[in-house]
Each structure stands twice: as structure tokens, then as C-alpha cells.
Amino acid sequence: MMHKVPPRIVVIGAGFAGLSAAITLADKGYSVTVVEKNKEIGGRARVFEKDGFTFDMGPSWYxxxxxxxxxxNQFAKSTTDYFELKRLDPSYQVIYGKDDVLAVPASYQALKNAFEEIEEGSSVQLDQFLAEAEYKYNVGINEFVHKPGLSISEFMDVKVIKAATKLDLLQSFAKHVRRYFKSPKLLQLLEFPVLFLGAVPKNIPALYSMMNYADIKLGTWYPMGGFGKLAQAMHLLAVEKGVAFKTNTAVQSIEVQAGQAKKVITAQGEIEADVVIGAGDYHHIDQHLLPKPLRNYSEKAGIKE
Incomplete structure (x- = not known):
């Protein structure tokens, strides 16, 4: 009796997206190889070591x-199996100018006191602002973020539709936050988190006040030993699941036949593949690795061809 050979999956990029995809697929029995151009695992969260010092190359807290x-937890593991996660206090500092610095305390009451010193009555406004933000966070995470997003039918649920009407999807974050606060300092503090989304507050939906809830109420955390500990933990779990890694291996192109990925071409040779997952830089994969007829965007126009 012949045993069916599991599909060969090649994941391009050993950042968090590539590692999580590789772990999940290997856990389901697929044969997975991760190809990474750098010698370190972690993508933008890799570390640099020099003279006994370790430097985070990207994020440094989360x-x-x-x-x-x-x-x-999906794999019967915990972050505590790999590293200690510590809540920072203060969470971070906001530097408004020379000798004008606000250390954001982990204690909510201490933060309310700091708000009140800057703008009278703002501590009460902060309670109301974060109550809305908490609702958006719970709905956003539980009803939207963890859905695969493969079909609109996933959201065709009375509970979800009703919740979506309260998420401020049409109002800008900038306008929303100004309903509660006037102080330029407080506005800068509260608008800071949405900059991680790659746009200015006036172009971000008010839904993303949920990030303020994550920041202020859930806290800022640091993996002891550096952010690379998280990438290292995912790498260890991936290896445990049977994922193969090829580092220092830059992908040069993806060979596609009859609409199906067949090979990943690298300087070190070819890797046979039934499925290729591009978890590296989107622009690089689309414009430099895929055959031109399969590219989603035009390099010149920046739009779908």
C-alpha cells in the first residue's frame, strides 16, 4: 500500500508571518521548508550581536x-516555556521637546493623574474614551481579526453586523479623539499608536482607538533577553514540528507552470514546491520573484495591471 506524500510547501521569509505559517502547516502534516535570505531567523525582528551585546533590529516591545x-497555546505551548515576559513601567516616554518628557506609567490611576495635570477634566474623559476603545478591541479581536477572511459569509452574522455598526468605521481617528481631549500633548500621546498602521490619524478609522486600549489598559511588554527571544521561540517550535530551514539563501525567482508553483530558485539551487507562501516583503516578491504575467501590481503605476 502506497502512502500519500504530503504536499511540499516552501515559505519565503523567516519573519513572524513565515514562522507562524510554517508551524501551523507542519502541525497539520505538511512538508515545510522555510527559505531566509539572512543568516538570522526573525525577519525584521532579527537581532544583531556584537562584542557581547545584543541589539534588536526592529521591534523592541509589544x-x-x-x-x-x-x-x-494552539500547540500545547506557552510563551513561558521559552522566555519571561515583563510589563514595563513606565511603558515608554513621550518626548515633546527639550526638558519636556512624559513617562507613561503602567498604573492606570497614575496615568489619569498625569492627564489631569495636563488638562483639567481629562481623566474622566479618558475613562469614557477607553470604555469605547475596550468595546472596539473585544469586538475587533474576537469577531474580525481571528476570522480567516476568505469569504464575506464569515461576517454574515446578526451579532457581528450589529457590533460593526458601533465600531466607528466611517469617522477618522483624529476627529474621534478630539471629541474627548483638547490638549495638544494628550492628542499627540493618544494619536501615537495609530502611526504603527502606516498612515496619519486623519486617514485612520476611529475603530483603531482599540490600540489605545491595548496600550494603556493591557500594557507594554518586553521579552527578557530581547525581542529576538520571541523569534527564537517560534523557531524552536517550528523545528520541533519538523520544519526545515535554509538561511543565507536568497530566493531569485519562483517558477510557475500551469498556474501552479513548481520551484523556488535560489543561488544555491532549486527547491521543488507544490505550494509557495510569500511571507517576505510583498513588493519584492510581487515585482522581483513572480513571473511578470502573475504580478498583481505595476511597478510604474502602483496599480493592478
């Missing part, structure tokens, strides 16, 4: 620790 904890 919010929403339950997201990563939930990921590891």
Missing part, C-alpha cells in the same frame, strides 16, 4: 501579549 500566547 502590546496585546494574549495574541502570541494564544498562538503558542
Amino acid at each position: 502590546w496585546m501579549p494574549e495574541v502570541m500566547e494564544k498562538f503558542f
Whole structure:
């Protein structure tokens, strides 16, 4: 009796997206190889070591620790199996100018006191602002973020549709936050988190006040030993699941035949593939690795061809 050979999956990029995809697929029995151009695992969260010092090359702390904890829990693991996660206090500093610095305390009451010193009555406004933000966070995470997003039918649920009407999807974040606060300092503090989304507050939906809830109420956390500990933990789990890694291996192109990925071409040779997952830089994969007829965007126009 012949045993069916599992599909060969090649994941391009060993950042968090590539690692999580590789772990999940290997856990389901697929044969997975991760190809990474750098010698280190972690993508933009890799580390640089020099003279006994370790430097985070990208992120250095994170919010929403339950997201990563939930990921590891899927495989009967916990982040505590790999590293210690510590809440920072103060969370971070906001530097407004020379000798004008606000250390954002982990204690909510201490933060309310700091708000009140800057703008009278703002501590009460902060309560109301974060109550809305908490609702958006719970709905956004539980009803939207963890859905695969493969079909609109996933959201055809009375509960979800009703919740969506309260998420401020049409109002800008800039306008929303100004309903509660007037002080330029407080506005800068509260608008800071949405900059991670790659746009200015006036172009971001008010839904993303949920990031303020994550920041202020859920806290800022640091993996002891550096952010690379998280990438290292995912790497260890991937290896445990049987994922193969090829580092220092830059992908040159993806060979596609009859609409199906067949090979990943690298300087070191060819890797046979039934499925290729592009978890590296989107622009690079689309414009430089895919055959031109399969590219989604035009390099010149920046739009779908």
C-alpha cells in the first residue's frame, strides 16, 4: 500500500508571518521548508550581536501579549516555556521637546493623574474614551481579526453586523479623539499608536482607538533577553514540528507552470514546491520573484495591471 506524500510547501521569509505559517502547516502534516535570505531567523525582528551585546533590529516591545500566547497555546505551548515576559513601567516616554518628557506609567490611576495635570477634566474623559476603545478591541479581536477572511459569509452574522455598526468605521481617528481631549500633548500621546498602521490619524478609522486600549489598559511588554527571544521561540517550535530551514539563501525567482508553483530558485539551487507562501516583503516578491504575467501590481503605476 502506497502512502500519500504530503504536499511540499516552501515559505519565503523567516519573519513572524513565515514562522507562524510554517508551524501551523507542519502541525497539520505538511512538508515545510522555510527559505531566509539572512543568516538570522526573525525577519525584521532579527537581532544583531556584537562584542557581547545584543541589539534588536526592529521591534523592541509589544502590546496585546494574549495574541502570541494564544498562538503558542494552539500547540500545547506557552510563551513561558521559552522566555519571561515583563510589563514595563513606565511603558515608554513621550518626548515633546527639550526638558519636556512624559513617562507613561503602567498604573492606570497614575496615568489619569498625569492627564489631569495636563488638562483639567481629562481623566474622566479618558475613562469614557477607553470604555469605547475596550468595546472596539473585544469586538475587533474576537469577531474580525481571528476570522480567516476568505469569504464575506464569515461576517454574515446578526451579532457581528450589529457590533460593526458601533465600531466607528466611517469617522477618522483624529476627529474621534478630539471629541474627548483638547490638549495638544494628550492628542499627540493618544494619536501615537495609530502611526504603527502606516498612515496619519486623519486617514485612520476611529475603530483603531482599540490600540489605545491595548496600550494603556493591557500594557507594554518586553521579552527578557530581547525581542529576538520571541523569534527564537517560534523557531524552536517550528523545528520541533519538523520544519526545515535554509538561511543565507536568497530566493531569485519562483517558477510557475500551469498556474501552479513548481520551484523556488535560489543561488544555491532549486527547491521543488507544490505550494509557495510569500511571507517576505510583498513588493519584492510581487515585482522581483513572480513571473511578470502573475504580478498583481505595476511597478510604474502602483496599480493592478
